Amino acid sequence: MSFRHNITAILLCAAMSLFASCATSEKTHTDAAPSPEAQSDRLVEIDFTALEKDVVSDPERALNTLDDFIYSDNPELAERLVYLNILFGQASLNLLEQRQAAGALGPALAADLLTNAEESFSLATSSQQSEYHPAAFRGLARMQQRQGSFVDAWEFALTWYEIAHNDFSLDDHLLIGEIGLARLVAQHQIGADEMAAPHLAIESLEAAIAIDASLYNSRIKLADFHTWQQRQQIAATILKDAITASPNYGVAYQRLKTLCLGDRNLHTATLKELCETVASRGTVLWYYGEALYLQARDARVASDFVKAMTALDKSQQAFEESAALDANFESSCRAWISIVKTQRVWMLRDEGNIDAAIAAAFEVMDYNPSALKDPLEDQSLANAIDYLIADIYSAGDMRKAIDLLRKVCSVDDSVALFVNNLGLFTRDLAGTLIRREQHNEAAQLYQESWDVYSRLVELRPEHPRSVNDRALIAVYYLDEHHEFAVQELHRVISIGEALLAEMDENVPEEERRSVDEAVGDAYENLAYYQVFRLNQVGNAEKLLKASSAHYPFKERDGVKMIRNKLEQIR
Numbered sequence: 001m002s003f004r005h006n007i008t009a010i011l012l013c014a015a016m017s018l019f020a021s022c023a024t025s026e027k028t029h030t031d032a033a034p035s036p037e038a039q040s041d042r043l044v045e046i047d048f049t050a051l052e053k054d055v056v057s058d059p060e061r062a063l064n065t066l067d068d069f070i071y072s073d074n075p076e077l078a079e080r081l082v083y084l085n086i087l088f089g090q091a092s093l094n095l096l097e098q099r100q101a102a103g104a105l106g107p108a109l110a111a112d113l114l115t116n117a118e119e120s121f122s123l124a125t126s127s128q129q130s131e132y133h134p135a136a137f138r139g140l141a142r143m144q145q146r147q148g149s150f151v152d153a154w155e156f157a158l159t160w161y162e163i164a165h166n167d168f169s170l171d172d173h174l175l176i177g178e179i180g181l182a183r184l185v186a187q188h189q190i191g192a193d194e195m196a197a198p199h200l201a202i203e204s205l206e207a208a209i210a211i212d213a214s215l216y217n218s219r220i221k222l223a224d225f226h227t228w229q230q231r232q233q234i235a236a237t238i239l240k241d242a243i244t245a246s247p248n249y250g251v252a253y254q255r256l257k258t259l260c261l262g263d264r265n266l267h268t269a270t271l272k273e274l275c276e277t278v279a280s281r282g283t284v285l286w287y288y289g290e291a292l293y294l295q296a297r298d299a300r301v302a303s304d305f306v307k308a309m310t311a312l313d314k315s316q317q318a319f320e321e322s323a324a325l326d327a328n329f330e331s332s333c334r335a336w337i338s339i340v341k342t343q344r345v346w347m348l349r350d351e352g353n354i355d356a357a358i359a360a361a362f363e364v365m366d367y368n369p370s371a372l373k374d375p376l377e378d379q380s381l382a383n384a385i386d387y388l389i390a391d392i393y394s395a396g397d398m399r400k401a402i403d404l405l406r407k408v409c410s411v412d413d414s415v416a417l418f419v420n421n422l423g424l425f426t427r428d429l430a431g432t433l434i435r436r437e438q439h440n441e442a443a444q445l446y447q448e449s450w451d452v453y454s455r456l457v458e459l460r461p462e463h464p465r466s467v468n469d470r471a472l473i474a475v476y477y478l479d480e481h482h483e484f485a486v487q488e489l490h491r492v493i494s495i496g497e498a499l500l501a502e503m504d505e506n507v508p509e510e511e512r513r514s515v516d517e518a519v520g521d522a523y524e525n526l527a528y529y530q531v532f533r534l535n536q537v538g539n540a541e542k543l544l545k546a547s548s549a550h551y552p553f554k555e556r557d558g559v560k561m562i563r564n565k566l567e568q569i570r
Contacts, residue, residue, distance in 0.1 A: 055087050059095035062087065070120075082127045089120030089139045096146060117143045134164035138172070145179050151192050154183035161200055168204070170211045174218060177205035181221050184228050201225060216246045220255060227259055235259055236270050247280040253287040257294075264295035268311075275318075282326030286333065289318035293340055300347055308347055316340045338368040338381075345384045354391055358404060361385055365411045372412045382415060389421065398429050409452075416459050420466065423452035427473065446477040464496040464518035468525065475529045486529060492522035513551050520550025524558050531565050540566055 046065065054062035066088045069080075096113040099105035117139060124136035137160035144153035157179045168176075180201020186192040205222040209215055219242035226235040236259060242252040260267030271288040278284050292315035299308035316337055323333035341364045348357035364371050364381050374380040385408060392401040405422040413419055430445035453470035460466045467488050474485035496519035503512055527543035530536055544559050544566075 051087065055091045056094060059091040059098065062091040063095065066091065082124050082129045082132045085120040085123050086132055086135050086139065089117040089124075089143070090135075092117040092120070093139065093142055093146060114143060114147050134160055134167070137163070138175070141179055142175065145175075145182065150179065150182040150186045153179045154195065158197060158200070161204075165200075168207070170208055173204040173208040173211070174215075177201050177208060177218065177221055177225075180204070181225050181228075184225060188228055198225075198229070213245060216242055216249060216251075219245070220251055223252075223255055223259075227255075232259060232263065232266065236266055240270050240274060243274055243284065244278055247274075247278045248283050257287075257291070260291075264291065264298050267291045268295050282322050282329055285318045285322035285325065286329055286336075289315045289322060289333070289336060289340075292318060293336070293343065296340075296343060296347075300343075300350065305347065305351055309344070312340050312344050312347070334368070338364060338371050339379075341367060342371065342381045342384060343379060345381065345388075346379060349384065349388060349391070354388060357384070357388055361388065362407065362411075365408075369411055372408070372415050372418075376417060382417065386417065393425075398425060398432070401425055402429060413455055414459060416456060416466075419452060419456045419459065420469075423449050423456060423469065426452065427477075430477070446473060449473050450478060450481070462495055464492045464499070464515055464522075467495070468492045468518050468522050472521070472525055475525050475533065482529070482533060486526065489522045489526050489529075493519055496522070516551040520547045520552075520556065523547035523550070524556060524562070527562050528558065531562050531569065535569055537566065537570060 051062060051065060054065070066084055069084050070088055092113040096105065096110060096117075099109065121136045121139035121143065124132045125140070127133075127136075137156050141153050141156035141160055144150070144156060157176055161176060164172075180195075180198065183192070183195050184198060184201070187195050202222065202225055205218050205225065208218050209222070219238055223235045223238040223242065226232075226238065236256060239252045239256045239259070242249075243256075246252075256267060256270060260270075268288070268291045271284060271291050274284045275281055275288055292311045296308045296311035296315060299305075299311060319333040319336045319340070323330045341360065345357050345360045345364065348354075348360055361381065361384060371381040372385075374382060376382045376386065385404070389401050389404060392404065402422065402425045405418055405425060408415075408418050409422055426445045427449040430442040430449065433439075433442035433445065450470065450473045453466070453473060456466045457463075457470050471485040471488040471492070474481035475489075496515050499515050500512070500519070503515075523543050524547040527540045527547065530538045530540040530543065540562065544562060547559055548554055548556060
């Protein structure tokens with residue numbers, strides 16, 4: 001027991017931050033011990049009822065009280081020695097837990113406290129005083145649990161259970177259940193040998209719940225135990241009981257969600273039943289709505305369109321009812337309803353029902369205009385609309401794509417993707433109409449394209465591609481804004497070349513290429529203005545040479561066209 005007297009020194013040093021004086025304050029076996037008579041007198045004076053309370057509430061004081069008795073050779077203390085060791089071990093573990101909870105447990109103190117607990121409880125297990133064996137094996141199980149040795153902890157727990165389970169208190173049942181669950185997890189996660197007598201942990205947790213039905217965390221642990229043993233239905237039933245007992249706590253709902261990852265039918269069925277039986281329905285309905293949404297997603301993956309749409313309808317209804325019942329849920333329910341409505345857009349598109357998907361998209365925008373601002377990823381509304389536009393464009397219906405983009409931008413013209421596409425599509429359709437000699441409508445579309453690109457530049461004033469594309473409209477297609485467009489093209493070159501100079505090897509090649517191409521386009525558009533608008537040679541050749549130095553280099557068709565015109569006016 002060479003570590004025991006070090007605890008007092010460690011505690012004193014930690015409290016006073018006097019590390020240099022630790023050597024002088026530390027007790028050793030050679031320190032003068034109290035005389036046997038003094039020890040006997042002190043033992044008589046101890047109020048053991050108060051000491052047992054200190055073991056729980058003030059374990060540091062209890063350790064200081066017990067310290068001088070543990071090593072005593074005084075025969076008058078022999079009968080009390082095992083009992084004192086039990087108290088010493090319990091106080092050591094209690095102090096460890098207190099310090100750990102307070103974030104004030106250093107490694108040296110932790111090691112000493114665990115060693116002291118192990119030595120104290122081991123001494124008691126080898127004693128002939130068998131009445132102390134239950135507390136000793138309990139202490140060893142708890143000590144091993146605290147240092148993460150769950151296999152050993154369960155072995156001690158089984159011995160303790162065998163000799164004392166008929167006298168178990170609520171705390172005893174809870175400890176057996178907690179250690180048993182950790183042992184089972186060790187079996188599955190780190191490959192420990194198969195756990196012996198797992199049913200004892202289950203029975204202890206069940207006994208604890210029978211004693212105190214309000215033990216929410218014990219229900220969670222019991223459900224976890226069955227989950228690890230792949231008893232999904234039993235675990236779901238236990239979680240349902242936990243929700244029934246405490247419907248406003250979220251842990252059981254999350255466990256149920258994870259448990260039913262591969263069986264959303266069980267997930268939704270369990271929560272549906274709870275909606276019908278639990279008085280506090282607002283919370284249950286919220287989680288029921290989430291479960292139905294997940295069921296719809298799974299059904300979509302399985303191409304079960306009817307089931308998916310039915311689940312979405314029920315999900316929306318559940319969130320609406322939840323919001324109506326509890327104002328605290330109103331904001332989150334609205335967010336979820338927006339998600340549900342957006343998922344409906346995706347499902348309609350999956351079915352090839354593009355018009356219905358477009359209508360559903362506008363229903364989302366009417367309900368939640370800010371949904372367009374969600375990141376362009378995965379199942380967002382903006383991403384769905386982008387896919388719908390691509391579908392329409394691929395089908396060759398440019399007017400329908402433009403009409404959709406106009407409506408989207410009328411709802412929110414701050415989403416650069418849609419503003420850019422509207423500017424591009426109106427420009428391209430105008431070009432098609434020019435070739436058909438429909439000049440009046442083409443002129444209107446070019447003007448619209450200029451206006452739309454102007455909005456885009458407001459959104460991205462330092463974006464080379466956006467600035468160039470607006471200037472291009474004036475240079476090529478309008479009879480106004482020319483001087484301004486030329487200034488903007490020079491600004492594109494300035495911005496773009498600065499960006500290129502700042503880029504390092506970590507910049508994606510696609511991003512670098514886009515900026516480089518915009519700079520080249522600006523040089524080319526300046527040359528076009530020089531040759532076609534002014535009908536001058538000027539520095540056009542120099543501009544064309546600069547343009548060809550940028551992506552896609554010599555493959556620029558516009559450069560060839562401008563050079564041909566240049567030859568004509570020389």
